[in-house]
Each structure stands twice: as structure tokens, then as C-alpha cells.
Amino acid sequence: MTQQPSDPIVSIWILGDQLLAEHPALAAAEGIAGDRARVRVLLVQSLARTRRLPYQRKKLVLLFSAMRHYADELRARGYGVDYVKAENFSAALRTHLATWRPAHLLTMAASSYAGRQFQARLGERFGLRALVLPNTQFLVGRYNPIPDPAPDKQYVMEYFYRDMRRAFDVLMDGDAPVGGQWNYDKENRRPLLKAQQPPADAHFAPDALTREVMDEFAAWAPGVGSVADFGYGVTRRQALAAFDDFIAHRLADFGPYEDAMTERSHSLYHSVLSPYLNLGLLEPLELIRAAERAYHEGRAPLNSVEGFVRQILGWREFMYWQYWRQAPGMVEKNAWGAQRPLPDFFWTGATEMACLRHALTRALETGYNHHIERLMLLSNFLMLGGVNPAAANDWFLSVYVDAYDWVMAPNVIGMGLNADGGLTATKPYVAAANYINKMSDHCAGCRFDPKQRHGTRACPFNFLYWNFLLEHEEKLRANLRLGRNVLGLRYLDDAERAAVRAQAQAFLSAECGMAPKTARSAEWRRRRRGVRSAE
Numbered sequence: 001m002t003q004q005p006s007d008p009i010v011s012i013w014i015l016g017d018q019l020l021a022e023h024p025a026l027a028a029a030e031g032i033a034g035d036r037a038r039v040r041v042l043l044v045q046s047l048a049r050t051r052r053l054p055y056q057r058k059k060l061v062l063l064f065s066a067m068r069h070y071a072d073e074l075r076a077r078g079y080g081v082d083y084v085k086a087e088n089f090s091a092a093l094r095t096h097l098a099t100w101r102p103a104h105l106l107t108m109a110a111s112s113y114a115g116r117q118f119q120a121r122l123g124e125r126f127g128l129r130a131l132v133l134p135n136t137q138f139l140v141g142r143y144n145p146i147p148d149p150a151p152d153k154q155y156v157m158e159y160f161y162r163d164m165r166r167a168f169d170v171l172m173d174g175d176a177p178v179g180g181q182w183n184y185d186k187e188n189r190r191p192l193l194k195a196q197q198p199p200a201d202a203h204f205a206p207d208a209l210t211r212e213v214m215d216e217f218a219a220w221a222p223g224v225g226s227v228a229d230f231g232y233g234v235t236r237r238q239a240l241a242a243f244d245d246f247i248a249h250r251l252a253d254f255g256p257y258e259d260a261m262t263e264r265s266h267s268l269y270h271s272v273l274s275p276y277l278n279l280g281l282l283e284p285l286e287l288i289r290a291a292e293r294a295y296h297e298g299r300a301p302l303n304s305v306e307g308f309v310r311q312i313l314g315w316r317e318f319m320y321w322q323y324w325r326q327a328p329g330m331v332e333k334n335a336w337g338a339q340r341p342l343p344d345f346f347w348t349g350a351t352e353m354a355c356l357r358h359a360l361t362r363a364l365e366t367g368y369n370h371h372i373e374r375l376m377l378l379s380n381f382l383m384l385g386g387v388n389p390a391a392a393n394d395w396f397l398s399v400y401v402d403a404y405d406w407v408m409a410p411n412v413i414g415m416g417l418n419a420d421g422g423l424t425a426t427k428p429y430v431a432a433a434n435y436i437n438k439m440s441d442h443c444a445g446c447r448f449d450p451k452q453r454h455g456t457r458a459c460p461f462n463f464l465y466w467n468f469l470l471e472h473e474e475k476l477r478a479n480l481r482l483g484r485n486v487l488g489l490r491y492l493d494d495a496e497r498a499a500v501r502a503q504a505q506a507f508l509s510a511e512c513g514m515a516p517k518t519a520r521s522a523e524w525r526r527r528r529r530g531v532r533s534a535e
């Protein structure tokens with residue numbers, strides 16, 4: 001029977017990053033309406049939200065194609081679905097509510113602070129019963145075993161992770177960790193061998209619906225990257241296939257090489273699952289249990305399985321927890337007083353530094369870098385260069401396919417730039433060229449020398465690193481985990497200190513000058529001044 005606008009119905013507004021097969025509002029709405037045919041689902045493509053930053057075009061294709069496929073899947077399951085393109089979320093809701101006049105509007109709590117503020121006012125704003133259900137996309141949101149530390153107290157990831165392992169009984173042998181150790185980091189810091197070629201990650205040919213979205217965003221302005229070679233999965237079925245491919249071909253070597261960097265492979269042995277997890281196409285516990293099974297069935301060693309589980313049950317959940325612990329205002333934190341603008345080459349990849357050129361080009365083309373590229377190349381450079389954390393945060397938000405507010409602030413402001421006063425990470429992740437040379441093959445083809453501290457061939461990571469230690473010597477000395485790095489300063493005499501400082505200043509004024517050099521960064525800075533809202 002065709003549904004009429006006059007039928008009393010229950011509406012569900014499903015947010016774009018909540019594409020859960022078992023979205024809790026579906027069951028709840030059916031319970032209230034008594035019949036699936038009287039449930040109406042709304043999915044909104046908001047123009048205002050899409051224009052907030054110059055987003056990665058592949059991310060827009062991923063998001064909107066996944067939403068449209070999800071809408072089709074719900075229709076196939078018997079739900080009435082409105083997929084609406086609107087100026088903003090309010091306009092879409094207003095039209096939807098005027099058309100269907102539902103008795104209730106159900107949503108699931110947004111992962112972002114601004115989103116939840118918007119949801120909290122829905123009932124009052126639209127004059128109906130609005131119900132916001134708890135978010136089920138994060139384990140720490142479902143059951144929180146973590147103590148409530150005082151606002152200024154650190155609660156380190158390692159203890160958080162152990163609490164989560166115990167609470168969800170993951171890789172446990174009674175009260176003890178399987179294998180007798182909580183972590184295998186010591187086995188997991190290898191560079192790639194010379195002839196080693198990691199298998200490629202999964203690629204999915206776009207179907208007609210995805211090609212339609214690619215056409216829509218091919219020339220989208222503002223935006224970075226291109227829609228060409230789009231190969232991300234856009235359905236739960238494809239996301240599961242990507243996960244199976246990871247388990248079969250890369251999980252076993254994930255651990256040893258998780259910190260390695262190379263020009264020979266896009267993602268090494270990493271899973272490239274964050275785009276799907278963050279959209280709700282995959283759920284954390286199903287990945288954790290499957291990885292555990294792979295260990296128990298002898299398909300992957302413990303150091304790799306524990307390393308992978310740590311990423312999802314540890315880091316991902318910890319970041320979500322930190323985001324809410326520090327919300328709102330985390331993005332404005334700037335504990336190191338860093339004020340320089342983002343270098344223009346972050347928008348083009350045009351730099352002589354081979355490591356940054358590789359990582360930036362890949363990020364702009366594909367919307368992906370693996371963790372160590374994000375942390376020890378890009379964030380490390382921005383931290384050493386004193387780049388403003390909010391500006392850096394917006395760049396990461398713009399460029400990556402897996403970027404959302406909840407994951408960006410703790411990773412960039414907290415972990416990458418240590419701008420939250422050390423609540424997320426107990427030390428700034430800074431390193432000179434030696435680390436990059438040891439863990440990657442970038443330096444071999446680079447015009448800079450990783451061994452020189454200053455001079456025309458010196459790698460900028462070196463003079464920026466020593467300049468950073470000199471600038472912040474007192475503060476760094478107070479940090480137990482960095483005291484040893486500061487001790488290295490005793491090998492620099494006055495002349496070398498002056499040379500390092502002068503070269504760092506000259507480099508930073510050339511690369512992070514106050515006047516934007518390209519139209520892209522001028523446009524981007526203009527947008528950053530715009531007001532943020534959930535719309």
C-alpha cells in the first residue's frame with residue numbers, strides 16, 4: 001500500500017556518518033510506529049555543511065555515495081526514505097516535517113559536539129517529540145569502564161587500553177593478557193626490507209550510482225584532490241570485503257611494519273578501514289573479534305593482532321573519549337603558543353623534502369596517509385615549525401577521507417601538536433631526520449642530507465628540531481619523557497646554536513610567511529574565519 005502524507009508516522013533523521021546496518025533508531029521507530037511502513041527515514045546532503053571547508057573531493061564522493069547506497073538498502077528493506085539535497089539541515093528537516101507531520105522524530109546522538117547541540121534543540125525548534133538515542137558507534141560510549149579523572153589530570157592511553165581489554169574481554173586469559181604482555185611495541189618497529197613489496201589494499205570499481213556522485217563533485221569548488229581513480233568501498237558489503245582482504249593479506253605483517261614508511265606502497269600493511277569505521281559501515285567490535293579469531297586460529301601472530309586491536313580498542317576509543325572529555329573548545333587549545341600559518345606547500349605537495357612531498361601528494365590525491373606519515377612526518381613538521389594548531393586541524397579535516405571533528409581534534413591538537421597541555425599525549429612527538437631515515441626509504445632520493453644539522457644540504461627536519469629544543473628548552477626539560485632529547489643540546493656549541501636558529505628562522509619565514517602565496521591558501525584562510533555550526 002502506498003504511504004500517504006496523512007498517515008501518523010515516526011521519522012528518523014540518520015546522519016551521514018551513522019550508516020549502521022542496525023541503526024538503533026530503526027528498531028526504536030518501528031517499536032513506536034508498530035509497522036515499518038509507517039517509519040520515514042530522512043538523509044540530508046547539506047550544501048552549507050559541504051561548503052564549510054575545501055574538502056577532499058574523494059571524501060565527498062565516499063560520503064554521499066555511501067549515503068545514497070544506504071538509502072537504497074533501507075528502501076529494499078521496506079522503509080520509506082527521503083534522500084534530500086538542501087541548503088542546510090534545518091531547511092531539509094522543515095520540509096520533511098511539514099510533508100509527513102510525524103508524531104516523533106528520532107535521531108542517534110551525533111559524534112560531534114556541534115551536532116549534539118543542534119540535536120538537543122530539535123524538539124523545541126520544530127515543535128514535536130524529538131528523541132536522541134545513545135550513540136552505538138563507539139564501545140566507550142556503550143559501556144564506559146574508565147574512571148573520571150580530574151579535568152587537568154592525565155589518563156594515559158596505555159591504562160585506558162588495558163581497562164578496555166578487561167571490560168570487553170579482548171585477548172585476555174582470565175585476568176592476564178594473552179601471551180603475558182599488554183603490548184609488543186618492541187617487536188613492532190621495523191623498517192621495510194629492501195626487496196619487500198606489501199600487497200595493495202582493496203580497490204572497488206565505481207558503480208553507476210558512485211559515478212553519478214563523481215560527476216557531481218568532479219568540479220566542486222572549493223575542494224582538494226580529484227574524483228579520478230576513486231576506489232573506496234561505498235557499501236557495508238564492500239567494507240567487509242576490504243576487511244577480509246586485510247585479514248587475509250596484511251594483518252600478519254601489520255605489527256612489525258606499522259611504523260615503517262616507504263615510497264613503494266600506498267598503505268604498507270595498514271588496514272585502510274578508518275573510512276568505513278567512521279561512516280558506520282563497519283563496527284569496532286566485529287573487527288576486534290575477527291582479528292582475535294585470526295590469532296587463535298594461527299592465521300596471524302600475537303604482535304600483529306595485539307597491535308591492530310590496540311589501534312581500534314585503544315587509540316580510536318581513547319581519542320573519542322578525549323574528544324568528549326575536552327569538548328567544547330579543544331580546537332582552540334595552543335599550549336605551545338604556535339602562531340605560524342600553514343605552509344602553502346601543504347596544498348600542493350611542492351616541496352624539495354622527499355618525505356613530505358610523498359606524503360602530501362598522496363594525501364591530496366587519495367585522501368589517505370597511514371598513521372606514522374600523519375604523525376611523524378606531517379604533524380612533526382608542523383609542531384617543529386610552530387604552526388597554529390587550529391590551522392593545522394582544519395587542513396587535516398579538509399584533506400583526509402576519514403576526517404570528522406571527533407577524531408581530528410584529539411589527533412591533531414592532542415597527539416600531533418601536543419597543544420592540549422599533554423592530556424592526550426604525555427610528550428610532543430618530535431623527531432629529527434635520523435628517525436625518518438631509519439624508518440623510511442625517503443632520504444635516499446632526497447636532495448637534503450639527513451646527517452647534517454645545518455648548511456645548504458641539511459635536512460630541514462634537523463635544524464627545525466634543534467631550533468625547537470632551543471626555543472622550548474626549559475619547558476622540555478620539565479617533561480620526564482623528553483629530558484633525554486634536551487640533553488643532546490650539550491653537543492651544540494654557541495656557533496652551532498646560532499647557525500641552527502638562523503637557518504630555521506629563514507626557512508620558516510620563507511615557507512610559513514604571513515601572506516598566502518596561492519589562491520588555495522588565501523581562499524582557505526578566508527573560510528577559516530567563517531562561523532562554525534552543525535548545519
Ligand code: FAD
Nearest residue numbers: 270271272273274311315316370371374375402403411416
Ligand atoms: P590502521 O593503522 O590499519 O589502524 C586500524 C584502525 O585503528 C584505523 O582504521 C582507525 O580506525 C583506528 N585508529 C588507529 N589509530 C587511531 C587514532 N589515533 N585515532 C583514531 N583511530 C585510530 N584517524 C581517522 O580515523 N580520521 C582522521 O581524520 C585522522 N586524522 C589523523 C591526524 C593526525 C595528525 C594523526 C596523528 C592521526 C590521525 N588519525 C585519524 C589516526 C590514524 O592515523 C588513522 O586512523 C589511520 O591512519 C587510518 O588508517 P588505517 O585505517 O590504515 O589504520
